Amino acid sequence: MNSLNKALSDISSIRRQVAHSTEFRGYGPATLASTGTLAFAAAGAQALRLPDPANHVPAYLRIWIVAAALSATMIGIEMYARTRRIHSGMADEMIRIAVEQFLPSVGAGALITLVLVRYVPAALWMLPGLWQIVFSLGVFSSCRFMPRPVAAVGV
Numbered sequence: 001m002n003s004l005n006k007a008l009s010d011i012s013s014i015r016r017q018v019a020h021s022t023e024f025r026g027y028g029p030a031t032l033a034s035t036g037t038l039a040f041a042a043a044g045a046q047a048l049r050l051p052d053p054a055n056h057v058p059a060y061l062r063i064w065i066v067a068a069a070l071s072a073t074m075i076g077i078e079m080y081a082r083t084r085r086i087h088s089g090m091a092d093e094m095i096r097i098a099v100e101q102f103l104p105s106v107g108a109g110a111l112i113t114l115v116l117v118r119y120v121p122a123a124l125w126m127l128p129g130l131w132q133i134v135f136s137l138g139v140f141s142s143c144r145f146m147p148r149p150v151a152a153v154g155v
Contacts, residue, residue, distance in 0.1 A: 031078040035071035042067035043128070057121055061113075064128055068109075098142060105138030 046053060046063050053060035083094050109131050116123055 031074050035074060038067055038071055038074075039128075053125065054122065057117070057124055060124060061117065061127075064131070068131065101142035102138045105134045105141065108137075109134040 042063050046060065050056050050060055050063070079095065079098065112130055112134065113127060116127060
């Protein structure tokens with residue numbers, strides 16, 4: 001039984017190494033482009049509904065957090081479907097690696113939001129730009145596993 005556990009552990013380690021060296025193709029260009037369109041729609045909604053967002057912080061945050069959540073959901077659904085189709089046997093490992101690469105930027109974005117809301121509400125107007133910077137850092141951190149054109153999304 002001991003050699004069986006060692007063999008399974010070795011197979012798992014090999015799969016992990018193969019997944020780390022394989023180019024991740026779970027992000028679809030159409031979905032990434034549609035998240036940009038969604039951001040423009042959120043900016044339009046903000047301009048129409050909140051001409052003075054500094055005095056309506058909860059509504060302002062709601063617009064942008066909903067846009068971020070919808071974008072993450074769209075990307076997650078497509079990532080799951082494309083990874084199953086393209087990477088088949090290594091799909092779970094590939095998704096785990098992609099999420100691990102991006103999670104620090106999600107955490108940083110959430111912490112920046114929390115700090116600004118709590119301690120510097122007058123600076124909340126900067127959140128969409130800061131979120132874009134943090135998002136691009138997340139894209140750049142995972143570029144080594146992505147096709148080269150994905151770097152353009154980070155730019």
